[in-house]
Amino acid sequence: MAIIIFCLVCLFAYRIRKLPEAIRTILLILGLFSGWFALFEIISYLEANPYLAAIPITLGLGYWYWHRKKKQNTTTPPSSS
Structure with missing residues (x-):
């Protein structure tokens, strides 16, 4: 569980400009590596x-x-009879 949190913290800190x-x-590199390990942990x-x-x-x-x-409700054109 700690790897998942570490991945999210790294990627959140990466977003700081x-x-x-x-x-x-x-x-970014730490976030990507820990993301792979987190994926294996979840699996x-x-x-x-x-x-x-x-x-x-x-x-x-x-x-x-x-x-x-x-999407069906927004893209359906009104029918004119």
Whole structure:
């Protein structure tokens, strides 16, 4: 869990424009490496608890369905009879 937090802190600090470019580059590299390790950590956690994979799948499908409905409602031209 600490790797995930470290990744997010590095990438958040990278977004600060007042830092020197060398420090921003180091933060970006650290954020990318810790992001890979965080991805492996999340995958290993899902392998240990496979029933938890239903949570992001359900959220993703729900968002996809909501976005599709929203797009259909906004792009449908009014019918003139």
